[in-house]
Amino acid sequence: MDADALAEDVTGAPPIGVAIVDDHPVVIDGVRAWLAAEPRLRVLATGDDPDVVLRAAPEAEVVLLDLRLHGRMVLDKLAELSAAGRRVVVYSEHTHPDTMLAALDAGAVAFLAKHEGREHCLATVLAAADDRPYVPPALAGAMVGDPRPDRPSLSDKEREALLLWFQSMSKASVARRMRISEHTVKQYVDRARIKYTRAGRPAATKAALLARAIEDGLVRPEEIGIYRSQAATDRPTP
Numbered sequence: 001m002d003a004d005a006l007a008e009d010v011t012g013a014p015p016i017g018v019a020i021v022d023d024h025p026v027v028i029d030g031v032r033a034w035l036a037a038e039p040r041l042r043v044l045a046t047g048d049d050p051d052v053v054l055r056a057a058p059e060a061e062v063v064l065l066d067l068r069l070h071g072r073m074v075l076d077k078l079a080e081l082s083a084a085g086r087r088v089v090v091y092s093e094h095t096h097p098d099t100m101l102a103a104l105d106a107g108a109v110a111f112l113a114k115h116e117g118r119e120h121c122l123a124t125v126l127a128a129a130d131d132r133p134y135v136p137p138a139l140a141g142a143m144v145g146d147p148r149p150d151r152p153s154l155s156d157k158e159r160e161a162l163l164l165w166f167q168s169m170s171k172a173s174v175a176r177r178m179r180i181s182e183h184t185v186k187q188y189v190d191r192a193r194i195k196y197t198r199a200g201r202p203a204a205t206k207a208a209l210l211a212r213a214i215e216d217g218l219v220r221p222e223e224i225g226i227y228r229s230q231a232a233t234d235r236p237t238p
Contacts, residue, residue, distance in 0.1 A: 015041060017044045021065045022065075035122070063087065065078060078108060093113070093114045093115070095142075104211045109205065152216075
């Protein structure tokens with residue numbers, strides 16, 4: 001049985017395709033080895049040029065991107081990939097809080113510091129593929145320590161809807177938990193986005209909205225870590 005068949009047999013789903021973009025071969029080799037040990041993941045292509053890598057693997061569900069390639073920060077390329085619908089996890093040694101928050105503003109679904117190791121790398125990539133947030137320690141520190149003002153005022157219901165949604169629930173699951181309609185859940189999320197946009201801090205992606213909520217103390221990073229138990233208790237019965 002090949003690796004793809006094994007992954008599908010174990011999880012009931014095809015493996016998650018990952019592309020790695022980094023200009024240090026030793027980093028690529030190390031990350032590839034980490035991901036190879038996880039049967040749900042499959043590295044489709046690697047290299048130091050995002051365009052070349054993604055031409056080789058257009059079906060990649062997650063792109064692990066070094067933020068600095070050949071001596072240049074590539075926030076513009078990150079924004080381009082995110083705008084095209086790519087789920088980009090930034091993997092970088094440049095961990096100044098301003099840099100990390102700028103990456104989220106540009107559309108990254110997560111920011112992983114290169115010193116954070118295998119466990120956080122696997123958790124971040126799997127979370128990105130599942131469209132759920134994961135906050136590694138370095139990113140949590142940047143979010144909590146962000147001094148930017150202009151915190152919008154969210155209602156209790158808006159905050160509750162956001163928290164449940166951040167805990168990896170679908171909007172339909174959030175609606176069942178709150179005993180409201182899915183349309184109302186969407187309204188709460190949209191209202192929060194509008195309020196942040198009006199405050200000059202737009203949050204177009206789920207990751208960016210999570211960052212804003214943590215920055216402003218509306219959500220604590222540790223609250224996101226309990227998504228498994230929350231989601232499990234909300235599964236509809238057959």
